[in-house]
Amino acid sequence: MIYSFDRKDFAKFTSNEEFAKIVDLKTVPELLNHLKNNYLGLKAIGKRDETVATYDELLNDINKVCAYLKEKEVKKGTNIGILFDNSYEFAIFALGVMAYGAVAVLLPMQLDEKIIFGCSKKYVLNGLFYLSGFKAKTSLLNPNELMLADESILNNSYDGCFIDNNVKENDAACIIMTGGTTGKSKGAILSHTALMCGMINGCYGLSNFMHLTYYSMMPLTHVFGFIRNLLTSLYTGSLIYFNHDRMKMFEDMKKYAPSILVIVPALAEIFLNLAKAYGLGFLGGNVKHIICGAAPVSSYLVLGFNNLGVNFCPGYGLTEFANMVSGNPDGINYPASVGMLFPDQEAKIVDGELLLRGRNMLMGYFNEPEENKTAFVDGWFKTGDLARFDENNNLYIIGRSKDVIILANGENVSPAYIETKVNELPFVQDSLVTEDKNELGAQILKVEVVLRAAVVNQLNKTGEELVKFVTSEILKLNDSLLDYERLSKVVIRDKDFERSPAMKIIRPKKVYNE
Amino acid sequence: MNRNDILEKLKDIFKIVVNNGVDIASVTEGANIGLDLGVNSIGLLYMAIAIEKEFGVDMADVAPSTFKTVADVIDYIEKH
Numbered sequence: 001m002i003y004s005f006d007r008k009d010f011a012k013f014t015s016n017e018e019f020a021k022i023v024d025l026k027t028v029p030e031l032l033n034h035l036k037n038n039y040l041g042l043k044a045i046g047k048r049d050e051t052v053a054t055y056d057e058l059l060n061d062i063n064k065v066c067a068y069l070k071e072k073e074v075k076k077g078t079n080i081g082i083l084f085d086n087s088y089e090f091a092i093f094a095l096g097v098m099a100y101g102a103v104a105v106l107l108p109m110q111l112d113e114k115i116i117f118g119c120s121k122k123y124v125l126n127g128l129f130y131l132s133g134f135k136a137k138t139s140l141l142n143p144n145e146l147m148l149a150d151e152s153i154l155n156n157s158y159d160g161c162f163i164d165n166n167v168k169e170n171d172a173a174c175i176i177m178t179g180g181t182t183g184k185s186k187g188a189i190l191s192h193t194a195l196m197c198g199m200i201n202g203c204y205g206l207s208n209f210m211h212l213t214y215y216s217m218m219p220l221t222h223v224f225g226f227i228r229n230l231l232t233s234l235y236t237g238s239l240i241y242f243n244h245d246r247m248k249m250f251e252d253m254k255k256y257a258p259s260i261l262v263i264v265p266a267l268a269e270i271f272l273n274l275a276k277a278y279g280l281g282f283l284g285g286n287v288k289h290i291i292c293g294a295a296p297v298s299s300y301l302v303l304g305f306n307n308l309g310v311n312f313c314p315g316y317g318l319t320e321f322a323n324m325v326s327g328n329p330d331g332i333n334y335p336a337s338v339g340m341l342f343p344d345q346e347a348k349i350v351d352g353e354l355l356l357r358g359r360n361m362l363m364g365y366f367n368e369p370e371e372n373k374t375a376f377v378d379g380w381f382k383t384g385d386l387a388r389f390d391e392n393n394n395l396y397i398i399g400r401s402k403d404v405i406i407l408a409n410g411e412n413v414s415p416a417y418i419e420t421k422v423n424e425l426p427f428v429q430d431s432l433v434t435e436d437k438n439e440l441g442a443q444i445l446k447v448e449v450v451l452r453a454a455v456v457n458q459l460n461k462t463g464e465e466l467v468k469f470v471t472s473e474i475l476k477l478n479d480s481l482l483d484y485e486r487l488s489k490v491v492i493r494d495k496d497f498e499r500s501p502a503m504k505i506i507r508p509k510k511v512y513n514e
Numbered sequence: 515m516n517r518n519d520i521l522e523k524l525k526d527i528f529k530i531v532v533n534n535g536v537d538i539a540s541v542t543e544g545a546n547i548g549l550d551l552g553v554n555s556i557g558l559l560y561m562a563i564a565i566e567k568e569f570g571v572d573m574a575d576v577a578p579s580t581f582k583t584v585a586d587v588i589d590y591i592e593k594h
Contacts, residue, residue: 246559247559247562247563247566247573247574249559249563250563264556266554266556266557267556269533270530270531270556270557270560273529273530273531273533274530277530407554408554409554409555409556411555438549438550438552440535440536440537440550440551440552441535441536441552442532442536442549442550442551442552443552444549444552483548483555483579484554484555486548488548488549
């Protein structure tokens with residue numbers, strides 16, 4: 001059975017007048033025309049100097065980026081890196097590159113100069129726009145090989161419009177990293193139409209979505225930050241502020257009084273506890289909607305926020321589907337569901353796994369021929385999520401079949417990456433990293449190992465002494481892992497893992513509690 | 515304010531950031547913040563903000579992830 005919803009299925013959640021504002025757009029230049037025709041004079045983005053750029057200023061600066069690319073004779077369709085913090089400049093340069101007809105490669109700001117150099121090769125960068133404060137990160141790049149420029153080019157003046165209205169909907173618009181900083185990072189290529197589809201999907205199911213105030217804490221290099229926060233905010237004529245200093249998060253919220261927050265469950269949990277203890281004023285006093293995703297969302301969050309009068313919408317998304325796959329407009333009746341599949345997509349369940357296809361689907365992973373072969377089956381993308389639909393076609397994510405552990409803060413941990421490190425220890429024959437809980441109920445990572453008998457024999461250690469040695473050597477690896485990748489428990493197995501016919505370890509499927 | 519007073523105030527902060535059923539009332543100085551309490555990176559961030567507000571301690575120059583145990587946090591607050 002194939003599941004889908006039509007655009008009109010969402011009309012009942014929104015007033016007619018507001019729903020009519022959802023107009024279809026196919027490319028970034030079409031989006032910019034939409035902004036120009038509808039929102040001139042309105043406030044668009046809060047800047048780091050506390051001033052606010054209007055839509056006029058935003059469009060003017062985007063045009064400057066296009067003009068600069070033309071001046072430098074940058075070839076259309078080539079890849080241009082974007083290396084900024086969460087800021088007005090990130091928005092301007094990413095949109096400018098796409099509006100010119102080049103492909104914006106969104107580079108996470110925490111990458112160091114060696115990884116930036118690696119990315120320049122891996123993604124065949126023809127240029128890089130970067131924040132002047134990040135100049136040291138570009139030190140290994142050769143300006144004779146690729147165009148390098150910082151935000152000071154916005155001081156230039158240009159006459160004329162350099163936005164390319166000939167960009168086609170199926171042209172590549174951007175490349176967004178998935179797998180993040182854990183495991184093997186891949187770049188998902190999203191077309192203009194996919195990006196616009198994801199952006200528009202952000203409106204469905206909300207009672208009101210026009211002219212809201214966003215306060216964004218999600219990285220703009222993550223689809224949830226880039227598409228659901230930034231692009232949907234612009235598309236709806238809203239105003240968006242970025243968090244520039246995480247320690248000032250609550251001060252900012254009091255100052256900006258956001259009406260919508262787009263956050264991960266771990267933050268939603270803290271916000272709910274704070275709102276219960278100190279009132280909604282702690283979140284600025286004006287929050288009407290919270291969009292929550294990027295990790296499994298617990299029902300108690302939906303009910304807890306709705307009890308406080310905040311419309312809390314759990315959703316489901318993937319980088320590969322321009323973020324927005326489904327959203328739940330009726331959390332009170334279906335608190336455990338990630339809601340209705342947004343329009344222009346189809347879904348089916350095969351062997352318990354959710355398969356998707358649609359207008360927002362990625363074009364493929366950049367330069368990953370093997371991944372591109374295995375990620376799809378007959379044109380359907382294999383999400384790796386175990387799912388089911390109820391009798392009203394509401395979607396429920398019930399577990400993971402892919403080899404990724406998703407933590408409550410939205411970080412994806414690749415067990416394979418940690419296992420590779422464990423397997424490098426001479427006394428380890430094979431290992432398996434899984435999610436576990438400690439005796440106090442906290443989520444931890446556990447590693448099970450099978451020891452290499454020949455090496456162990458040479459260690460001259462047995463019993464408790466051997467266990468102590470192995471545990472301590474494995475836990476030393478934590479020094480080279482990120483905080484959230486740290487192993488907390490080591491189990492030494494006395495027999496091999498259960499294996500598939502191909503001799504691969506059979507990884508337990510993760511099942512969520514609804 | 516002695517160490518015990520600080521611990522009691524920290525427990526109020528942990529009640530906000532710990533959501534996994536851990537019994538906060540029984541938390542001692544020796545508890546590991548990540549492993550025993552299950553505080554994640556976002557919880558650490560709130561913890562730092564709350565410590566600034568509650569104790570008037572400047573947390574701008576310290577990465578919250580450097581605190582391993584509750585005792586480490588109390589040491590830091592006492593020194594600053």
